[in-house]
Structure formats: structure tokens, C-alpha cells
Amino acid sequence: MRIACPFCGERDLSEFTCLGDAGGPRPAPEGEGAVARFLEAVYLRDNPAGVHRELWYHASGCGSWLRVTRDTRTHEVLAVRFAREARGT
Amino acid sequence: MRYSLWTLLREACSGHRGWKPAWRDASPKSAYEVIVIGGGGHGLATAYYLAKVYGVREVAVLEKGGIGLGNAGRNTTIIRSNYLLPGNNPFYEFSMRLWEGLERDLNYNAMVSQRGVLNLFHSDAQRDAYVRRGNAMRLHGVDAELLDREAVRRMLPFLEFETARFPIQGGLLQCRGGTARHDAVVWGYARAASGLGVDIVQNCEVTDLVREGGRIVGVNTSRGEIRARKVAVAVAGHSSRVAAMAGLRLPIETHVLQAFVSEAVKPLIPCVVTFGAGHFYVSQSDKGGLVFGGDLDGYNSYAQRGNLPMVEEVCASGMALMPMIGRLRLLRSWGGMMDMSMDGSPIIDRAPLEGLYLNAGWCYGGFKATPASGYCFAHLLAREESHEVARAFRLDRFATGHLLDEKGQGPHPNLH
Ligand SMILES: Cc1cc2nc3c(=O)[nH]c(=O)nc-3n(C[C@H](O)[C@H](O)[C@H](O)COP(=O)(O)OP(=O)(O)OC[C@H]3O[C@@H](n4cnc5c(N)ncnc54)[C@H](O)[C@@H]3O)c2cc1C
Ligand SMILES: [Zn+2]
Numbered sequence: 120m121r122i123a124c125p126f127c128g129e130r131d132l133s134e135f136t137c138l139g140d141a142g143g144p145r146p147a148p149e150g151e152g153a154v155a156r157f158l159e160a161v162y163l164r165d166n167p168a169g170v171h172r173e174l175w176y177h178a179s180g181c182g183s184w185l186r187v188t189r190d191t192r193t194h195e196v197l198a199v200r201f202a203r204e205a206r207g208t
Numbered sequence: 209m210r211y212s213l214w215t216l217l218r219e220a221c222s223g224h225r226g227w228k229p230a231w232r233d234a235s236p237k238s239a240y241e242v243i244v245i246g247g248g249g250h251g252l253a254t255a256y257y258l259a260k261v262y263g264v265r266e267v268a269v270l271e272k273g274g275i276g277l278g279n280a281g282r283n284t285t286i287i288r289s290n291y292l293l294p295g296n297n298p299f300y301e302f303s304m305r306l307w308e309g310l311e312r313d314l315n316y317n318a319m320v321s322q323r324g325v326l327n328l329f330h331s332d333a334q335r336d337a338y339v340r341r342g343n344a345m346r347l348h349g350v351d352a353e354l355l356d357r358e359a360v361r362r363m364l365p366f367l368e369f370e371t372a373r374f375p376i377q378g379g380l381l382q383c384r385g386g387t388a389r390h391d392a393v394v395w396g397y398a399r400a401a402s403g404l405g406v407d408i409v410q411n412c413e414v415t416d417l418v419r420e421g422g423r424i425v426g427v428n429t430s431r432g433e434i435r436a437r438k439v440a441v442a443v444a445g446h447s448s449r450v451a452a453m454a455g456l457r458l459p460i461e462t463h464v465l466q467a468f469v470s471e472a473v474k475p476l477i478p479c480v481v482t483f484g485a486g487h488f489y490v491s492q493s494d495k496g497g498l499v500f501g502g503d504l505d506g507y508n509s510y511a512q513r514g515n516l517p518m519v520e521e522v523c524a525s526g527m528a529l530m531p532m533i534g535r536l537r538l539l540r541s542w543g544g545m546m547d548m549s550m551d552g553s554p555i556i557d558r559a560p561l562e563g564l565y566l567n568a569g570w571c572y573g574g575f576k577a578t579p580a581s582g583y584c585f586a587h588l589l590a591r592e593e594s595h596e597v598a599r600a601f602r603l604d605r606f607a608t609g610h611l612l613d614e615k616g617q618g619p620h621p622n623l624h
Binding site: 120131132133136137138139140154155158159161162163164165166167168171173189191192193194 | 448449452457458459460461462506507508509510511515517520550606607619620621622
């Protein structure tokens with residue numbers, strides 16, 4: 120598996136570490152249902168067999184956080200963006 | 209047919225033509241008391257204990273492929289009960305006791321071999337952690353022995369003791385731990401369950417759950433609809449997908465773990481050894497191959513195969529621990545996809561939907577749990593309450609904060 124870092128270009132898997140599901144934004148800590156929202160955000164996962172959006176860190180490269188869209192059945196990388204630019208999309 | 213020395217002699221004298229298939233490959237009926245989804249070790253053990261201990265005999269095990277071709281047939285066969293937490297330890301010890309009587313119980317040779325499991329430590333901090341673990345084990349009535357460097361050297365003289373970075377300082381030994389033949393465990397449970405009337409249905413994939421009035425009342429499968437009063441999920445690695453059929457999200461990610469076997473050599477490694485300074489563990493099969501493994505590949509995967517960087521990492525860790533294996537050739541490697549739960553511990557509980565029951569989240573430690581997992585899941589299904597050693601394996605612990613995080617790692621399944 121190789122990941123095309125938008126800054127460094129295509130690099131070997133061993134340069135990256137995976138944080139996991141890119142999830143949504145951090146839930147609001149105030150108001151009703153905050154505990155349930157945090158349970159959803161911290162612990163529950165879709166865990167799809169198919170297209171998955173996840174956060175990767177280019178540790179042995181430029182040090183960027185990336186949002187990688189990948190197929191969990193084939194390991195095919197479908198898209199890579201800087202995480203900060205991908206936020207909310 | 210009951211296996212014994214007598215049947216073996218009789219068959220030996222008659223050219224081995226009288227052996228019968230060990231279990232019945234059943235066609236599904238239209239309804240059962242309990243449907244168990246998943247014909248791995250856990251599903252088959254669940255069906256066996258349901259029939260044997262709890263008297264529930266209208267049971268079907270539905271397997272999408274052939275039995276034992278998932279993780280049950282892919283693991284590195286280590287059994288042990290060296291757990292730290294009070295919620296885990298009694299469960300795994302219960303499992304160990306079941307292993308100790310399993311072959312007599314099933315009338316099947318599962319090659320249970322209590323050759324010992326030795327966890328090495330390489331620093332003062334690691335020693336303290338293992339002393340604590342050993343004490344916790346002994347407080348729960350589990351055997352544990354702390355070995356110093358010289359005792360380890362007497363046992364395993366070929367390890368690399370002199371490295372400056374990871375000097376071996378000693379190890380925690382559980383003598384009653386060891387290995388069992390994974391395939392035989394599957395076949396033994398299948399045969400014993402089938403003998404008690406359980407239907408083992410292969411090539412029968414569950415594609416949907418049947419709901420009526422807010423209750424699960426059966427399953428749709430590639431071989432038609434099948435009804436049941438209770439549907440029990442034991443699909444290791446696929447739990448999220450089956451749960452999604454009921455609209456549930458689980459605290460689980462699916463990850464791949466690889467395992468390796470070398471060419472066969474003469475008896476060399478007498479026990480199971482784990483490296484404390486890298487992720488590597490090894491034992492030797494009765495055929496002579498070194499069976500070893502390491503860390504998860506580290507990202508969600510349903511591919512059932514691993515990647516090359518991990519092959520290199522595991523082999524490098526192996527070389528650091530026992531440089532002599534550098535001369536061995538690797539025979540095979542493979543991967544299995546597992547439920548990695550958010551705290552590294554399993555779930556045996558009712559789902560929040562009536563009629564549906566979950567046995568999930570076994571991570572890479574579920575083989576050793578097979579007997580107790582089946583027993584406790586059967587208990588839950590038959591009695592509608594948790595078995596006393598499985599009370600901590602609740603689904604709602606992630607909401608209440610009663611996590612079972614042996615490693616103290618936090619909600620990062622790829623690091624457990
Ligand atoms: C490489 C590797 C090494 C391991 N080493 C060890 C070890 O040394 N010690 C240890 O204790 N544990 C180990 N484990 C973990 C252990 O193998 C698993 O936790 C355990 O086997 C899981 O339970 P099971 O046997 O029921 O799983 P499986 O054998 O995977 O059974 C699940 C079954 O469900 C079926 N299924 C899935 N979806 C459906 C569906 N929709 N319909 C019908 N059937 C379905 C699958 O086909 C599969 O046969 C290891 C795992 C791996 C991958
Ligand atoms: Zn980069």
C-alpha cells in the first residue's frame with residue numbers, strides 16, 4: 120500500500136501511521152445528550168467494509184495530518200487531502 | 209462413533225475404511241429455538257454448551273463458508289490466563305480449566321499442550337508491571353512464576369541476552385498456559401454439538417435480520433429465511449456488519465493480524481515466548497515449524513491479508529530476540545480479520561434489540577477464550593443473565609465508563 124501525500128508525493132506505507140476513523144467534528148460538550156454524543160464520537164464506529172475516511176500522519180515525511188479515503192476490502196487509496204483542508208467536507 | 213484406543217485398533221486392522229464423517233452437514237430447517245450466526249470456534253462452542261449444559265437442543269449454527277476457515281483456523285493457537293484485571297482474569301481462568309478437561313469432555317484430541325507461556329521483560333518498569341500482573345494472577349488462584357535472568361537462560365539459552373538496548377532481565381511464566389490445535393478444537397466442538405442434535409449449516413450466509421414488532425425473530429440467508437426465538441451473533445471480525453443489519457453501531461473496528469510459520473526444524477522452543485521490547489511471540493508446532501506473529505497492521509481492513517512492512521517488522525523483532533532464526537526460511541504467512549474493540553476486551557451481552565445477542569470484540573485473544581466464551585454465551589442465551597465470570601463484558605460499559613482496558617491504551621483499537 121502506498122499513499123500519495125499532497126506535499127511529498129507517493130510514499131511507502133511504512134512512513135505513515137494511522138489514527139483511525141476520521142469521524143465528524145468533536146461534539147458539543149454542553150446541553151442535553153452530551154454523554155450520548157460523546158459515546159457516539161469516541162467509542163462507536165461504522166466500521167464499513169468498503170469506503171472509509173480516516174486520519175493518517177506522515178511521520179517519516181512532512182509531518183502532515185492527512186485525510187485518506189480508502190477501501191477497506193482492497194486497501195485501494197481513493198483520495199488523500201490535508202486534514203485541515205478536508206475538515207467539514 | 210465414540211473414539212477410543214479400541215476403535216483405533218479396529219480401524220487399523222480393517223484398513224481404516226470404517227471411519228464415519230465426524231459431524232453432520234445439515235440442511236436448514238425453517239425454525240429453531242436458537243440460531244447461532246458464525247461457525248468459528250465460539251459459535252460451535254456456544255451451540256455445544258447450549259445443548260450439553262443448558263438442554264437447548266433446537267439449535268442451528270449458520271456459517272457463510274465452511275466451519276473453522278475464519279480466525280479459528282488462522283490464529284497462533286496460544287492459550288493462557290495471565291490477565292491483570294478482575295473483570296477479565298476469572299473468565300480466562302475458567303476457560304483454562306475448560307481447556308484442561310476439554311478432550312475428555314469432547315472425546316476428541318485437541319492437542320492441548322500446557323507447555324508454558326513466558327513473557328520476557330527488559331527493563332525495571334516492565335519488571336514491576338509483570339510482578340504486579342503475577343500477583344494479580346495468584347490472587348485469583350492462577351499460577352504465575354517470576355523468573356530471573358539466569359532462570360530464563362537455563363530454559364532458553366539461545367535467546368539474545370547480551371544486547372545493550374534490550375537486555376533480558378527475566379520473565380513471567382504461566383506453566384499451565386500453552387497451545388492447542390486450532391482446527392481440532394473446531395472439529396471437536398462441531399462433532400460433539402452435532403452428536404447432540406445441533407444442525408451445522410455451511411454455505412449459509414446471513415444477509416439480513418428479520419424484525420417483527422421491534423424484535424428479532426429470525427434471519428434471511430443465502431439458503432432462505434430461518435426463524436428463531438433467539439439469534440446469537442458470533443461472527444468475529446464481521447460483528448459490525450451483522451450489527452448494522454439491526455441498525456446498531458458497535459464499539460468495534462475490524463483489523464488484520466498476520467501470522468507466520470517457518471520450515472520445520474527439530475525441537476527447539478519448549479514453550480511460548482513473547483518478546484517484551486518489540487511485538488513478537490513464538491512457539492513451535494508439533495510438526496516442527498516455528499509459529500510466530502506480532503502487531504496488527506494498524507488500519508481498518510476487511511481484506512484478510514496483510515501488508516509487507518509488517519512482515520519485515522515482525523521478522524526484525526524475531527531476529528532481535530533470537531538471532532539464530534535468521535537462517536530459517538519462512539514457509540507461509542497469512543492474515544485474519546478481527547473485531548478490535550475500543551478497550552481491547554470482549555462483549556458477551558444482549559443487544560439493545562429483543563431477541564438479538566452479541567458475542568464480539570475478541571481482538572487477537574479470542575482463541576484461548578473459545579471454551580469459556582461458548583459456555584458463557586450459552587448461559588446468557590439460556591438463562592437471560594450473564595454468567596458470573598462474564599459479567600464485566602457488557603455492551604454498555606463504554607457508556608458507563610466501566611472499561612476493561614488491560615493495557616491502559618484508550619479508545620485506539622489499532623494499539624490494543
Ligand atoms: C493471525 C491471528 C493470530 C491469532 N492468535 C491468537 C492466539 O495465539 N491466541 C488467542 O487466544 N487468539 C488468537 N487470535 C484470535 C482468535 O483467532 C479469534 O479471537 C477467535 O478465533 C475468534 O472467534 P471465532 O473462532 O469464533 O472466529 P471465526 O473463526 O472467525 O468465526 C466467525 C465465523 O463467522 C462467519 N461469518 C461471518 N459473517 C457471517 C454471516 N453474515 N453469516 C454467516 N456466517 C458468518 C465467518 O465466516 C467465520 O467462520 C488470533 C487471530 C489471528 C487473526
Ligand atoms: Zn508528506
